[in-house]
Amino acid sequence: MRVVLDANVLVSAAISEGPSHRIVQGWLRHQTFELVICDRLLGEVRSVLIERRRLRKWISEEAAGLYVRTLATAADVLPDPAPGPELTRDADDDYVIHLARAHNADFVVSGDADLLEWDEQDPPVIPPAEFETRLSTS
Numbered sequence: 001m002r003v004v005l006d007a008n009v010l011v012s013a014a015i016s017e018g019p020s021h022r023i024v025q026g027w028l029r030h031q032t033f034e035l036v037i038c039d040r041l042l043g044e045v046r047s048v049l050i051e052r053r054r055l056r057k058w059i060s061e062e063a064a065g066l067y068v069r070t071l072a073t074a075a076d077v078l079p080d081p082a083p084g085p086e087l088t089r090d091a092d093d094d095y096v097i098h099l100a101r102a103h104n105a106d107f108v109v110s111g112d113a114d115l116l117e118w119d120e121q122d123p124p125v126i127p128p129a130e131f132e133t134r135l136s137t138s
Contacts, residue, residue, distance in 0.1 A: 001033045001138075004100045006110035007044040009128055014049055014067045015058035019128035023109070023135070028074060032135060036103045040080045040095055042072055078103060090114040097123075107131060 005013075005023070013024035026032055049055060049064035059067070081098035088094055093114050100108050100123050108125040110116060115125045126134075 001107070002036050002103060002105045003033045003131070004036045004041075004096060004103075004105045004108045006096055006108060006112060006115065007041055007048065008111045009109050010041075010045045010071065011048050012111065012128070014045075014064065015055060019132040020111075023128055023132055026135065028070070035075045036078065036099060036105045037071065037075045038078045038080045038095075038099050041099065042068065042077060045071070087120065088114045088118045107134075 005020075009020045010024065012018070012020035014021075027035060046064075046068045049059060049068065050061055055064070078099070081095055081102045084094065084098045084101075086094055087097050090112075093112060096108055096110070096115065097118075099105070105123050107123055108115060109128055109131045110125050111127055116127060118125060
Protein backbone atom coordinates (compact mmCIF):
# COMPACT_ATOMS: atom_id res chain seq x y z
CA MET A 1 0.00 0.00 0.00
CA ARG A 2 1.37 3.43 -1.03
CA VAL A 3 0.48 6.35 1.24
CA VAL A 4 1.14 10.09 1.44
CA LEU A 5 1.22 11.34 5.03
CA ASP A 6 0.41 15.05 4.94
CA ALA A 7 2.72 17.46 6.77
CA ASN A 8 0.18 17.94 9.57
CA VAL A 9 0.25 14.20 10.28
CA LEU A 10 4.06 14.10 10.29
CA VAL A 11 4.25 17.14 12.59
CA SER A 12 1.61 15.76 14.92
CA ALA A 13 3.51 12.46 15.07
CA ALA A 14 6.57 14.32 16.32
CA ILE A 15 4.90 16.41 19.04
CA SER A 16 2.04 14.32 20.43
CA GLU A 17 1.00 10.78 21.09
CA GLY A 18 -2.01 9.53 19.21
CA PRO A 19 -2.88 7.97 15.86
CA SER A 20 -0.35 10.04 13.88
CA HIS A 21 2.45 9.14 16.29
CA ARG A 22 1.56 5.45 16.24
CA ILE A 23 1.35 5.42 12.42
CA VAL A 24 4.78 6.99 11.96
CA GLN A 25 6.43 4.94 14.69
CA GLY A 26 4.94 1.75 13.24
CA TRP A 27 6.19 2.73 9.80
CA LEU A 28 9.68 3.48 11.10
CA ARG A 29 9.83 0.11 12.86
CA HIS A 30 8.10 -2.19 10.38
CA GLN A 31 7.62 -0.34 7.07
CA THR A 32 4.01 -1.60 6.98
CA PHE A 33 3.25 0.66 4.01
CA GLU A 34 5.22 2.54 1.39
CA LEU A 35 5.58 6.19 2.37
CA VAL A 36 5.34 8.59 -0.57
CA ILE A 37 7.14 11.80 0.35
CA CYS A 38 8.81 14.60 -1.60
CA ASP A 39 11.27 17.38 -0.89
CA ARG A 40 8.52 20.00 -0.55
CA LEU A 41 6.59 17.93 1.99
CA LEU A 42 9.72 17.19 3.98
CA GLY A 43 10.65 20.88 3.82
CA GLU A 44 7.25 21.85 5.18
CA VAL A 45 7.69 19.48 8.13
CA ARG A 46 11.22 20.80 8.72
CA SER A 47 10.03 24.40 8.60
CA VAL A 48 7.21 23.88 11.08
CA LEU A 49 9.17 21.78 13.57
CA ILE A 50 12.39 23.76 13.53
CA GLU A 51 11.31 27.35 12.89
CA ARG A 52 8.20 27.58 15.09
CA ARG A 53 9.55 28.40 18.53
CA ARG A 54 6.21 27.73 20.23
CA LEU A 55 6.71 24.02 19.52
CA ARG A 56 9.77 23.91 21.82
CA LYS A 57 7.53 22.91 24.74
CA TRP A 58 6.79 19.68 22.84
CA ILE A 59 9.99 19.03 20.89
CA SER A 60 13.51 20.41 21.09
CA GLU A 61 15.17 21.83 18.00
CA GLU A 62 17.70 18.98 18.15
CA ALA A 63 14.99 16.31 18.35
CA ALA A 64 13.08 18.00 15.51
CA GLY A 65 16.19 17.96 13.33
CA LEU A 66 16.81 14.30 14.12
CA TYR A 67 13.18 13.42 13.33
CA VAL A 68 13.32 15.15 9.93
CA ARG A 69 16.68 13.54 9.10
CA THR A 70 15.26 10.14 10.10
CA LEU A 71 12.27 10.61 7.80
CA ALA A 72 14.54 11.73 4.97
CA THR A 73 16.79 8.71 5.44
CA ALA A 74 14.14 6.04 6.01
CA ALA A 75 11.87 7.19 3.18
CA ASP A 76 12.58 7.24 -0.50
CA VAL A 77 12.29 11.02 -0.98
CA LEU A 78 10.85 11.63 -4.42
CA PRO A 79 11.04 14.73 -6.60
CA ASP A 80 8.34 17.34 -6.08
CA PRO A 81 5.30 16.72 -8.28
CA ALA A 82 4.78 18.80 -11.38
CA PRO A 83 2.33 21.65 -10.88
CA GLY A 84 -1.18 20.79 -11.91
CA PRO A 85 -4.67 22.18 -11.87
CA GLU A 86 -6.18 23.62 -8.71
CA LEU A 87 -8.11 20.89 -6.95
CA THR A 88 -9.01 21.88 -3.38
CA ARG A 89 -10.25 24.96 -1.52
CA ASP A 90 -6.64 25.71 -0.56
CA ALA A 91 -4.36 25.66 -3.59
CA ASP A 92 -1.34 25.31 -1.25
CA ASP A 93 -2.57 21.80 -0.44
CA ASP A 94 -2.89 20.69 -4.04
CA TYR A 95 0.73 19.52 -4.32
CA VAL A 96 -0.10 16.74 -1.83
CA ILE A 97 -2.78 15.42 -4.19
CA HIS A 98 -0.52 15.84 -7.21
CA LEU A 99 2.19 13.89 -5.34
CA ALA A 100 -0.25 11.11 -4.48
CA ARG A 101 -1.50 10.89 -8.06
CA ALA A 102 1.98 11.01 -9.61
CA HIS A 103 3.06 8.01 -7.53
CA ASN A 104 -0.21 6.05 -7.50
CA ALA A 105 -0.80 6.40 -3.76
CA ASP A 106 -3.72 4.47 -2.36
CA PHE A 107 -4.47 7.08 0.29
CA VAL A 108 -3.57 10.52 1.55
CA VAL A 109 -3.66 10.67 5.34
CA SER A 110 -4.41 14.14 6.61
CA GLY A 111 -6.13 16.12 9.32
CA ASP A 112 -6.61 19.10 6.99
CA ALA A 113 -10.30 19.88 6.39
CA ASP A 114 -9.52 21.28 2.93
CA LEU A 115 -8.30 17.84 1.91
CA LEU A 116 -10.73 15.74 3.94
CA GLU A 117 -13.73 17.64 2.56
CA TRP A 118 -12.43 17.72 -1.02
CA ASP A 119 -15.21 16.54 -3.33
CA GLU A 120 -13.20 14.47 -5.78
CA GLN A 121 -11.40 12.17 -3.28
CA ASP A 122 -9.10 10.59 -5.85
CA PRO A 123 -7.13 9.19 -4.14
CA PRO A 124 -9.18 9.05 -0.95
CA VAL A 125 -8.11 11.37 1.86
CA ILE A 126 -8.66 9.88 5.31
CA PRO A 127 -7.89 11.04 8.85
CA PRO A 128 -5.09 9.37 10.85
CA ALA A 129 -7.46 7.46 13.15
CA GLU A 130 -9.18 5.83 10.17
CA PHE A 131 -5.86 4.93 8.57
CA GLU A 132 -4.63 3.46 11.85
CA THR A 133 -7.76 1.27 11.95
CA ARG A 134 -7.17 0.15 8.36
CA LEU A 135 -3.58 -0.77 9.22
CA SER A 136 -4.65 -2.83 12.22
CA THR A 137 -7.22 -4.79 10.20
CA SER A 138 -5.04 -5.51 7.18
